[in-house]
Amino acid sequence: MFPATFAFPIAEMFGFGFTDWGGAGIIASFYLVAILVLLWFFKENKVVEEKGFSSSDARISGWVFAVGLFLVGLFYALYPPVSNVVIALVFIGFMEEFFFRGYMQPRLNFAFEKRFNFLNFRFGWGLIITSAFFGLIHVISPGENPMEWAWGFWTFVAGISFGVIHEKGGSFLAPAIVHGVTMILPLIFS
Numbered sequence: 112m113f114p115a116t117f118a119f120p121i122a123e124m125f126g127f128g129f130t131d132w133g134g135a136g137i138i139a140s141f142y143l144v145a146i147l148v149l150l151w152f153f154k155e156n157k158v159v160e161e162k163g164f165s166s167s168d169a170r171i172s173g174w175v176f177a178v179g180l181f182l183v184g185l186f187y188a189l190y191p192p193v194s195n196v197v198i199a200l201v202f203i204g205f206m207e208e209f210f211f212r213g214y215m216q217p218r219l220n221f222a223f224e225k226r227f228n229f230l231n232f233r234f235g236w237g238l239i240i241t242s243a244f245f246g247l248i249h250v251i252s253p254g255e256n257p258m259e260w261a262w263g264f265w266t267f268v269a270g271i272s273f274g275v276i277h278e279k280g281g282s283f284l285a286p287a288i289v290h291g292v293t294m295i296l297p298l299i300f301s
Contacts, residue, residue: 112145112149112272112276112289112293113292113293114141114144114145115138115141115142115145115269115272115293116292116293116295116296116297117141117296118137118138118140118141118142119134119138119296119297120296120297121137121141122134122137122138125137129262129265129297130256130259130261130262131261132261132264134261134265135261135262135264135265136265138265138268138269139264139265139268139269142265142268142269142271142272143268143272145272146268146271146272146275149272149275149276149279150229150230150232150275151230153279154230154231154232155231156279168209168213172205172206172209172213175201175205175206176201176202176206178201179197179198179200179201179202179205182194182197182201183197183198183201183202192299195295195298195299196295196298196299198298199291199292199294199295199298200288200291200292200295201291203290203291203294203298204287204288204289204290204291204292204294205287205291207245207287207290208273208277208283208284208286208287208290209283209287211241211244211245211270211273212241212273212274212276212277212283212286212287213277213282213283213287215241215244216237216238216241216274216277217237218237219235219236219237219238219240219241220235220237220238221237222237223235223236223237223240225237232275232278232279233278234274234275234278238271238274238275238278239271241270241274242267242268242270242271242273242274243267243270245266245267245269245270245273246263246264246266246267246268246270247263249262249263249266250262250263269290269293272289273286273289273290274286276289
């Protein structure tokens with residue numbers, strides 16, 4: 112998934128932002144290729160069965176959030192670019208994946224069967240619906256330009272890739288790390 116990180120500077124090199132359709136097409140293409148490579152590479156590996164969401168997951172997430180706030184404040188005062196790395200890893204990667212892949216996707220997987228199979232990868236509506244909500248939340252986020260459908264499109268595709276990582280690994284921690292790491296360069300250079 113690491114090459115998806117470079118989609119953002121490549122889109123900027125062509126004069127696109129991450130909320131433009133041109134930039135969204137470039138970024139979504141990188142994530143789509145990464146998904147296909149990931150599925151092809153791990154097509155023989157079995158999907159790990161999901162465990163239920165536990166209260167210890169919530170406690171750990173609360174501590175990560177609190178420590179993240181402290182570190183952002185500390186690093187912002189000392190050296191602001193380091194605070195962007197903490198923001199990417201803790202707040203973008205960990206907290207978004209905690210909700211979408213840690214909480215929402217497993218519950219939707221339990222509600223709907225995994226009826227689809229692609230490259231020996233079983234998935235269902237849980238992955239698709241969670242990714243759609245992930246894209247939609249970026250569309251309606253109250254930023255400078257709300258209702259950016261191009262942003263929603265590429266985050267939907269990225270959500271599918273994070274969901275595939277979750278399904279293959281059985282935990283939200285792997286997609287949280289991948290999500291955070293892929294957002295470090297865009298945050299630092301934006």
